[in-house]
Amino acid sequence: MHELADRLGPDRFLAGHLIAERATSYWNCAPMQAKSLLLPRATKDVAEILRWCHENEQTVVTHGGLTGCVAGAESTNEDFVVSLEKMNRILEIDTVGGTAIVEAGAVLQTVQETVAGHGLYFPLDLGARGSCTIGGNVATNAGGINVLRYGMMRNLVLGLEAVLVDGTVVSSMNRMLKNNAGYDVKQLFIGTEGTLGIVTKVVLRLFPQPASRQDALVAMTGFDDVSNFLRYLQKQLGGNLSAFEIMWGDYFEAVTGEGGHRAPLSRHYPLYVVLQAEGGDPEADAERFESVLAKALEDNLIVDAVIPKSGSETDAIWDIRENFEAVLEPAPVYLYDVSLPIRDMDDYVARVKANVSKRWKKGRCYTIGHVADGNLHFFVAPFEQGDYHHASDECVYESLGAIGGSVSAEHGIGIDKLAWLPHSRSAEEIALMRTLKRSLDPKNLLNPGRVLTP
Amino acid sequence: MHELADRLGPDRFLAGHLIAERATSYWNCAPMQAKSLLLPRATKDVAEILRWCHENEQTVVTHGGLTGCVAGAESTNEDFVVSLEKMNRILEIDTVGGTAIVEAGAVLQTVQETVAGHGLYFPLDLGARGSCTIGGNVATNAGGINVLRYGMMRNLVLGLEAVLVDGTVVSSMNRMLKNNAGYDVKQLFIGTEGTLGIVTKVVLRLFPQPASRQDALVAMTGFDDVSNFLRYLQKQLGGNLSAFEIMWGDYFEAVTGEGGHRAPLSRHYPLYVVLQAEGGDPEADAERFESVLAKALEDNLIVDAVIPKSGSETDAIWDIRENFEAVLEPAPVYLYDVSLPIRDMDDYVARVKANVSKRWKKGRCYTIGHVADGNLHFFVAPFEQGDYHHASDECVYESLGAIGGSVSAEHGIGIDKLAWLPHSRSAEEIALMRTLKRSLDPKNLLNPGRVLTP
Numbered sequence: 060m061h062e063l064a065d066r067l068g069p070d071r072f073l074a075g076h077l078i079a080e081r082a083t084s085y086w087n088c089a090p091m092q093a094k095s096l097l098l099p100r101a102t103k104d105v106a107e108i109l110r111w112c113h114e115n116e117q118t119v120v121t122h123g124g125l126t127g128c129v130a131g132a133e134s135t136n137e138d139f140v141v142s143l144e145k146m147n148r149i150l151e152i153d154t155v156g157g158t159a160i161v162e163a164g165a166v167l168q169t170v171q172e173t174v175a176g177h178g179l180y181f182p183l184d185l186g187a188r189g190s191c192t193i194g195g196n197v198a199t200n201a202g203g204i205n206v207l208r209y210g211m212m213r214n215l216v217l218g219l220e221a222v223l224v225d226g227t228v229v230s231s232m233n234r235m236l237k238n239n240a241g242y243d244v245k246q247l248f249i250g251t252e253g254t255l256g257i258v259t260k261v262v263l264r265l266f267p268q269p270a271s272r273q274d275a276l277v278a279m280t281g282f283d284d285v286s287n288f289l290r291y292l293q294k295q296l297g298g299n300l301s302a303f304e305i306m307w308g309d310y311f312e313a314v315t316g317e318g319g320h321r322a323p324l325s326r327h328y329p330l331y332v333v334l335q336a337e338g339g340d341p342e343a344d345a346e347r348f349e350s351v352l353a354k355a356l357e358d359n360l361i362v363d364a365v366i367p368k369s370g371s372e373t374d375a376i377w378d379i380r381e382n383f384e385a386v387l388e389p390a391p392v393y394l395y396d397v398s399l400p401i402r403d404m405d406d407y408v409a410r411v412k413a414n415v416s417k418r419w420k421k422g423r424c425y426t427i428g429h430v431a432d433g434n435l436h437f438f439v440a441p442f443e444q445g446d447y448h449h450a451s452d453e454c455v456y457e458s459l460g461a462i463g464g465s466v467s468a469e470h471g472i473g474i475d476k477l478a479w480l481p482h483s484r485s486a487e488e489i490a491l492m493r494t495l496k497r498s499l500d501p502k503n504l505l506n507p508g509r510v511l512t513p
Numbered sequence: 514m515h516e517l518a519d520r521l522g523p524d525r526f527l528a529g530h531l532i533a534e535r536a537t538s539y540w541n542c543a544p545m546q547a548k549s550l551l552l553p554r555a556t557k558d559v560a561e562i563l564r565w566c567h568e569n570e571q572t573v574v575t576h577g578g579l580t581g582c583v584a585g586a587e588s589t590n591e592d593f594v595v596s597l598e599k600m601n602r603i604l605e606i607d608t609v610g611g612t613a614i615v616e617a618g619a620v621l622q623t624v625q626e627t628v629a630g631h632g633l634y635f636p637l638d639l640g641a642r643g644s645c646t647i648g649g650n651v652a653t654n655a656g657g658i659n660v661l662r663y664g665m666m667r668n669l670v671l672g673l674e675a676v677l678v679d680g681t682v683v684s685s686m687n688r689m690l691k692n693n694a695g696y697d698v699k700q701l702f703i704g705t706e707g708t709l710g711i712v713t714k715v716v717l718r719l720f721p722q723p724a725s726r727q728d729a730l731v732a733m734t735g736f737d738d739v740s741n742f743l744r745y746l747q748k749q750l751g752g753n754l755s756a757f758e759i760m761w762g763d764y765f766e767a768v769t770g771e772g773g774h775r776a777p778l779s780r781h782y783p784l785y786v787v788l789q790a791e792g793g794d795p796e797a798d799a800e801r802f803e804s805v806l807a808k809a810l811e812d813n814l815i816v817d818a819v820i821p822k823s824g825s826e827t828d829a830i831w832d833i834r835e836n837f838e839a840v841l842e843p844a845p846v847y848l849y850d851v852s853l854p855i856r857d858m859d860d861y862v863a864r865v866k867a868n869v870s871k872r873w874k875k876g877r878c879y880t881i882g883h884v885a886d887g888n889l890h891f892f893v894a895p896f897e898q899g900d901y902h903h904a905s906d907e908c909v910y911e912s913l914g915a916i917g918g919s920v921s922a923e924h925g926i927g928i929d930k931l932a933w934l935p936h937s938r939s940a941e942e943i944a945l946m947r948t949l950k951r952s953l954d955p956k957n958l959l960n961p962g963r964v965l966t967p
Contacts, residue, residue, distance in 0.1 A: 271751075
């Protein structure tokens with residue numbers, strides 16, 4: 060260990076109290092655990108670190124922005140922690156080809172804002188944008204609010220560079236939308252949660268900055284209307300629809316309660332949707348957007364609607380959806396991220412809510428989601444002190460497997476959901492995951508105990 | 514072999530003259546070679562075949578629609594050929610979730626038309642639509658003309674079922690847009706050209722049938738205008754732009770010559786683009802489309818344009834792009850499929866054309882492409898009898914590696930491009946491909962000698 064410390068120097072190799080000053084993650088303020096904390100400045104540092112770890116059978120936990128929801132970044136004092144925070148540069152922006160090359164530690168919001176300065180648009184967007192890193196977005200195949208139109212992170216990564224467990228640097232820095240020259244090896248590092256290699260650089264796909272954007276908050280009385288309204292919008296707005304976020308009434312009511320967000324619509328509808336469209340012609344698009352909503356009101360697909368008149372009114376609507384502190388009290392509150400076919404959603408949500416009510420007298424199950432993606436988030440609040448994690452899991456996952464749903468739509472498996480993986484994946488799928496892990500990390504050194512049980 | 518023949522029966526196990534009656538492929542009319550031809554009717558047949566082949570170290574070549582451009586389906590009389598042609602059913606269409614479940618042998622056009630009957634749209638589209646199969650589209654990660662808006666096949670596959678070389682059936686029939694429960698194992702079978710398993714069923718992502726469609730053929734005088742016009746359209750038409758196909762003047766002139774397609778514009782412009790937009794409001798969209806083109810004419814981004822007035826006029830425009838028989842004579846003519854950053858395209862095309870002219874006195878290099886995807890196709894015609902395959906390859910690939918281009922944008926590597934893989938992929942990428950191949954097919958039985966040299 061000392062030789063590695065000497066080689067890397069004191070600005071890249073930290074030990075002792077400098078580690079304990081850090082929190083475990085955004086969700087866990089307990090002091091971080093690690094044998095050493097490594098802060099590579101360049102790919103060659105990462106290669107050197109992994110080469111040493113491989114030779115010395117040293118486990119490694121990789122850190123990005125520490126906002127992941129599945130304890131994927133939690134480490135022990137037996138692990139090396141490799142944080143990519145010093146590798147956060149934006150290396151190149153190609154305005155003709157619509158690509159950006161960034162280091163894995165670059166923060167999502169920094170990337171969004173920097174490319175916007177060049178008239179370009181990086182559409183991945185999620186609540187943690189101010190902390191999460193591009194490398195973490197790749198490792199977890201991040202989703203968020205614009206998946207409907209732009210896809211998940213997998214769809215926005217054209218190329219990448221990754222370091223394998225033995226220190227081999229695999230450069231697969233493709234810049235083209237299409238490249239079928241052999242296996243697309245970058246897929247191995249997208250959504251595999253850092254268990255097959257450490258991503259160091261990424262080529263991102265950019266889009267032109269949309270010339271116009273329209274937003275609205277609408278209310279509806281039943282779930283059938285939600286899916287009908289979604290299909291109506293997809294048809295009427297064509298490729299312009301970019302977000303369609305659902306909030307069940309219980310969630311809306313809770314976050315707009317005393318001291319919470321202002322409610323721009325009555326707080327007593329069963330369902331709300333925040334939607335967004337992006338287009339090329341501000342005036343015509345706004346007109347069209349309004350007439351499409353007016354027709355939906357006329358046809359009773361929706362029962363109420365508000366179109367914000369300013370940037371701050373728009374932000375206020377999105378705040379209702381994105382800033383959910385109000386439902387995180389009183390602890391414990393358990394967060395979920397499931398996906399399932401839209402046609403099964405209404406029944407399934409009712410069943411989960413019933414399970415929670417049955418299990419805890421005052422229990423609540425606040426529900427929101429990216430409905431067009433088949434993705435729901437629950438906040439299960441028992442309103443009782445105690446460790447109810449497993450009981451809460453049972454309420455949510457009990458009937459999910461039978462309808463072909465997934466225990467993780469966008470958060471990944473990490474450590475938290477390990478036990479539930481077989482609930483959404485077949486034995487053959489898991490065996491195949493193990494084959495991959497064994498061939499790329501035979502000593503099980505990279506983010507061990509994440510995704511797959513040892 | 515006889516035991517397998519007995520178990521499968523004579524309608525699934527063919528030998529002798531029944532094989533030789535078939536052509537090798539769309540591109541090669543020589544009789545097909547095979548030890549046996551197997552026609553599984555269900556996944557369990559495929560599993561039984563592969564189990565037997567694995568035990569008996571029998572190589573297998575998988576056949577779809579035989580329209581691939583890289584000799585990927587060519588077999589020898591030592592191989593078993595497994596054709597999925599009898600597994601061509603459309604098993605389920607979910608109009609709410611927007612998914613279709615189809616067997617791998619289903620023909621693309623049949624799928625397109627069947628889902629259209631349900632008001633839905635499967636946007637993968639390419640010239641071979643009448644013969645190519647969904648399984649082949651998956652295995653090659655097919656591209657085509659709508660990649661700009663809808664992505665390649667990888668982006669349109671939600672789930673799949675595949676049989677591994679030892680007969681294990683891996684069912685990964687996800688129906689959701691988002692599923693991050695563990696590694697996304699389906700990626701292993703997309704774009705790997707049948708070398709890691711045989712795909713038997715696919716869950717496809719569908720879209721609402723667009724309410725409106727606009728097409729145009731435009732002409733321009735320089736390549737800078739092409740990329741400026743593309744960015745202008747992406748901005749002005751937002752998400753509605755669905756195709757942007759370039760044709761160099763030499764190609765346009767050749768296919769509109771005597772006995773060829775009618776030319777709706779002068780035949781002497783340097784560059785032509787066929788473009789398509791899809792939207793939700795026929796009247797407003799058409800008006801907007803026309804005004805966007807009018808503005809482009811006014812600004813001299815384009816110098817001429819025609820908007821078809823009927824379905825047959827639209828087909829006629831697309832025929833110019835898709836039916837290129839005129840440039841396939843006189844033999845030999847060599848077809849290419851490269852990708853490269855758009856900013857390098859103009860120089861690169863000029864260099865390839867110069868290489869061809871220098872190599873063959875009367876040589877021509879007809880050029881078309883999906884320019885928004887960075888993808889070009891060349892038809893290199895030496896206008897001399899002889900086998901000039903390698904010389905032609907050199908003309909095209911010589912300067913491609915240096916600019917980070919790919920020798921295969923959408924056709925794959927197959928057998929034809931084996932020697933050129935290292936031209937677009939690093940040694941580390943190829944080593945990683947070999948690691949995957951070794952762990953999933955250690956005996957090298959599945960489509961051996963394709964993608965990777967033995």
